[in-house]
Amino acid sequence: MTLSLRDLTVSYAGLTAVDGITLDVAEGEIVALVGESGCGKTSLARALLGLLPRAATVTGSALLDEDELAGRTDWKNIRGSRIAIVPQGAMTGLSPVHRIGAQLTEMLTLHGGQADPADLLERVGLQQAMLRCYPHELSGGQHQRVAIALALAGEPRLLVADEPTTGLDAITQRQILALLADLGTSMLIVSHDLAGLIPYADRVAVMYAGRLAEVRPARTLAAEHAHPYTAGLLTATPVADRQVPWGSIPGSAPPLDLLPNGCRFAPRCPLATNLCTEEAPQLRTYGTAQVACHHQDKPTYPVVPRGDHRQGAPVVRVSGVRHVYRARSRTVEALRDVDLDLHAGEIVGLVGESGSGKSTLARIILGLLRPAGGRVEVSGEPLTTLRGRDLRRLQRRIGFIHQDPYDALHPSMRVAALVAEPLAVAGTPREQRDARVREAVAAAGLPGTPEFLRRFPGQLSGGQRQRVSIARALAADPLLLVADEATSMLDVSTRAGIATTLRTLAGDRGLAVLFVTHDLGEAVQSCDRIVVLRNGTVVEHGLCADIARAPSHPYTVQLLEAART
Template structure:
């Protein structure tokens, strides 16, 4: 069944989030709608399901076959039956107290589906035995597959997948996208990962600041893209090959109340002229594509720097670390004799899929978890045997950047207070806090204006929030920074900017950085060395360039293949 959008416009309190979008999705076609956070793609998806807040205003048309979805009030026979969604964060959206079978049965009953729960699991590649499982007993990829099965329960004609691979490792991402593409259902996949979606979509629609920038067959996008923003998204996706530069789009997408006249990408575009600032380009046919741009040249974007500087003394030494998690029924070996060194000025990537032990090792180095055996030294001082005040004193030399920039910051505290808080807890004299706070904010790549320092987290973009988290981690002047999946929830363009900031900190401050990630492409591009962890064991380690060009372990080769785009 065809989805047809015509001049679809969505506004919030007079501010336009989606601006006259016209797009068709043919029956059985997979269309990827891509763009940075705040571009309007999620608002568009929610409009197709009637999930916008009451304050939103919708005009134009969105027809699914003969059913008009724009502005609709009665969704009883539409939502879940004719159009369904795999929501963002579906991995944590399952009920923790009901078995998978019960959740599937409930969805089948609610939407009048005719399949059996076991059939739905089989369709998403899971065995019937998982009907008796609870969500916590499944891996991230398995939970995402269950979320897809729930969306399929009502036999919808249109499936909307909103950021379906966020937080998943590269191998699982490919598996989930291949599963979605192979369902044979008309589908709109909403994501910020342009390069990752190209092998699985039929067409790609690139969206920026509420407007379509380019619509093109996915198979021709890499070679024939014509819009500078599309080029920026492609170059901002890290490839596990150091010969391919990792680019960064400067600046950030405009807020709804600060949309520029003319082309909305002009303030960030290397090709922008006075014409771009004055006249908004229209979406016009360009071969097999549609492009909204006054230019057709190829832009050049800044490149994320790679390490080529001398290193300092060892800051971290991890030797023979084992860790076991014990429950009443079993013992899990989370880490098996891990060794790791990090020097001053060095960025070391800890890479592996979900469940490999990365976060467990990070918690041990932070002193939040005592290993079953082995030792950890920070600047020559033993960490693992310390308690109380002695442990806290050593922990103050370690900065930590959390994975989720939206949950890591207190929503009721201003930027200045958030960054200064570690200085209060470490006993820094009051007269020195303001200068230390501003120095940390500047080092994290943020403005130190009074207006910015008085903002709340809700007034910041995802990238700005993560930079505030970095500033908090830097405030107490640490010698080690641990970034645990610090870019996994950010746009590709924002990730490149964060990687540039971490490199600057390593070089200028001599900071040792442990970069925990499941993205081997990002690790190859931005880190000096890579340690590959699988099932709690280091299977390979070495210089980033050497490991990328000639991996010695099959698992590393598998990760590299998943990182290629």
């Protein structure tokens, strides 16, 4: 046995984040630890690496072969050489001023690794020439491969991968997971993407509110899962098939200071009874699985609604848009003669992998970037030729939802002030702002209570933060909403809730929504039409059902296969 956890508990100032976890990782085994944000999986991973803050308390046991990791203070010759981490967001984990070769050499020297830097790159599927590259010259998938190479430099017994595919497009996600699975190293993969990990893990441990809900061999989990939370995570994963409904787990995981009695999932569970609220179920063994639940029935969750695709008046018309990025050494054609129309009440999915030109087109439609050629009209006005005050006036009719809900909101501003800020900028009379704020907050699916409006972003969940971003975008009563990868940083259950909100806004308010995403499955489930972008060119467009059923371009087929894996 490589790793053996026994009653591992992590507490912060008396609040329990990881509650008595018992779990093993065998030699060469890949165990996926999955659950929503706040379930405790990252705290568990950091406890294994000694990366918790000083205020944290670790009890129980975490044996890595003969080395005890729980509560350890001396990590010399352990971290990096016995256990290593592949961090989330590899770009922030790489030094921007040092070449990849220098960073690999430093890690080898630090941990006494015997490999050659070029051999490490080859092991993760990169060419030797990248030793001379700086991080900014690499794609997101290449960043993550370099992060894996750095983790392998010390030849660790156990690799901990913390959300290794978050923010990557579906094709790159599958490539990274396949690479990890082929390494032959004992591994604990921490993720919220349950369905995506099933083909690559040996076992899956589902965690909720600090406790294990279910542990089962990955090959049987899809068909034989027994816990309602596992079922919820599976149904909340969008599939690129309109015949399969996209479900949503209502509510959110409880904060550490408000953990319910009994089963911690009971407040969100469709099967919950009085027994569930009074008595916490124990993790019991059933054949090759372990389940902590009082019930054996299958739950039913609400599904994301779909529109009837009744096109309203044209809101956006993009004609022949071209754009070029020029650097000292090369010129990149980001967009080539792109045409795109959006109508009132319609959600259009703009789909493609990283570097396809999606964000460039979104910035042009927002009026933040002037194209090298072509024309963009918003509500009949020529956005690409407007300047100064006229441009700003039209931009106020375009709402924007940022990709990262954790960076998009000022941490020292309260919810009410955040939502009111666009109104203040637009010069809306002060006496009208409170009503507009409450209306926007309600439309975004948030409570308009004084207590909620006084909260700071740090007191909100990821889904609540993104809904505050939606409310900000709605405050100025826009014609168009541009959501740029607005769900890519969120849990699968939260993504379904955001998609439901966008559908309601499109239907009730007649908003035109441009939904930029790398997840074709999510676009198929939540949009009316899809535009597939590759290398700056539209390679396919049409109704979601038609593209999911009979794609005409090989690249669309590739995206569909990645979404269905």
